[in-house]
Amino acid sequence: MRLAVVSDIHGNATAFREVLRDIDECRIDAVVCLGDNIGYGPEPEAVINMLRQRNFASVMGNHEMVIRNPDFLEWFNPAARLSLEKTMAAISIANIEYLSGLPDYIIAHGCRFVHGFPPDSPTSYMFEIYPAEMEKTMAEMTEPICFIGHTHELALIAYQEKSINRISLDGGAQSHFLDPEAKYIVNAGSVGQPRDGTSEAKYVIFDDESQSLEIRYVPYDVNDTIKKIHAAGLPRQHALRLSW
Ligand SMILES: [Fe+2]
Numbered sequence: 391m392r393l394a395v396v397s398d399i400h401g402n403a404t405a406f407r408e409v410l411r412d413i414d415e416c417r418i419d420a421v422v423c424l425g426d427n428i429g430y431g432p433e434p435e436a437v438i439n440m441l442r443q444r445n446f447a448s449v450m451g452n453h454e455m456v457i458r459n460p461d462f463l464e465w466f467n468p469a470a471r472l473s474l475e476k477t478m479a480a481i482s483i484a485n486i487e488y489l490s491g492l493p494d495y496i497i498a499h500g501c502r503f504v505h506g507f508p509p510d511s512p513t514s515y516m517f518e519i520y521p522a523e524m525e526k527t528m529a530e531m532t533e534p535i536c537f538i539g540h541t542h543e544l545a546l547i548a549y550q551e552k553s554i555n556r557i558s559l560d561g562g563a564q565s566h567f568l569d570p571e572a573k574y575i576v577n578a579g580s581v582g583q584p585r586d587g588t589s590e591a592k593y594v595i596f597d598d599e600s601q602s603l604e605i606r607y608v609p610y611d612v613n614d615t616i617k618k619i620h621a622a623g624l625p626r627q628h629a630l631r632l633s634w
Contacts (some may be wrong), residue, residue: 392417392445393499395578395630396537396593397424398451401431401477402582402632405591406440408610409581416595416606424539424578425451425505425512428489429470430628431582432618434477450492451505451539452513457481458490465513469625476624500598516541516577524554528573535574535596542580544592544605547551549573551563559605560586568601576603582615583607589634 394413399406413421423446428434430453440490441448456462456474460564463471483490494512495504506525507514519527544559550572557566559579568574579592584590589605597604612632619629 391419391499391598393501393596393598394418394421394593395424395503395576395596396421396581397537397578397620398426398542398582399428399431399437400426400453400580400582401428401434401437402565402591402615403431403436403440404615404626405608405610406437406545408608409591409593409606410440410444412606413593413609418595420499421446422498422537423448424455424503424537425449425492426455426539427451427575428477428481429453430473430589430624432615432622432624433522434482435485437476437582438481438488442485442488447496447498447503449496449503449505450494450512453477454489454492455512469627473624474627476622479580480622497533498517500533500535502531502533502535503560503598504538505624506540507538508536512540514540516545516547516575521554523629525549525552528554528575531573534570534572535568535576537576537578537594539578539580541577542583542585543577544579545577547577557569563607564605566603570601583628583631585631587634589632591620
């Protein structure tokens with residue numbers, strides 16, 4: 391089975407359309423979204439409609455938590471807060487209900503999916519986790535692979551024989567074979583707002599037959615999204631961060 395995992399689309403419908411085109415060409419059997427489908431970007435309603443039309447499963451991101459409970463707006467910096475307020479105004483009631491009902495984690499296809507950090511946090515950042523906690527979490531993980539988003543970066547953490555090994559996934563499209571004796575956390579990058587120094591949309595494909603992980607870099611019309619961010623009156627930095 392070939393599984394595509396997409397994360398942090400952040401209302402960037404232009405990027406997501408190209409990723410869907412790529413997914414359609416890659417013989418994918420199932421797709422799971424790691425949350426933060428909205429926020430920052432100019433077309434949250436279009437992104438949610440695409441997710442729902444294709445019946446993709448999605449977990450709750452920290453941006454969706456604000457949709458569920460606007461009290462969480464306090465957690466965000468002023469620019470993110472402004473974009474979330476505009477996002478809430480741009481989403482239909484049916485899609486607000488849909489986002490509010492997303493689960494904190496999903497277990498499917500033999501893997502775990504969570505926005506921030508396993509077992510079930512939409513808000514913890516992987517780079518804030520101390521080594522001892524990382525080791526404990528991975529030792530206790532009941533699934534061999536957990537896919538996470540939230541950092542908008544690509545990374546592979548392997549746990550084997552009680553030791554942690556960080557494998558870089560930066561540097562373009564590539565494949566890695568996973569050891570069936572090891573456990574992994576896969577940080578799946580971001581479709582709509584990468585923070586790895588390149589502007590392509592990123593997502594990952596896991597093939598459970600070959601036990602391989604493929605990193606996909608998908609070019610899209612970044613200027614189209616930038617224009618839409620300005621037209622929507624969203625903070626300028628959300629546009630500036632898209633072109634590297
Ligand atoms: Fe995010």
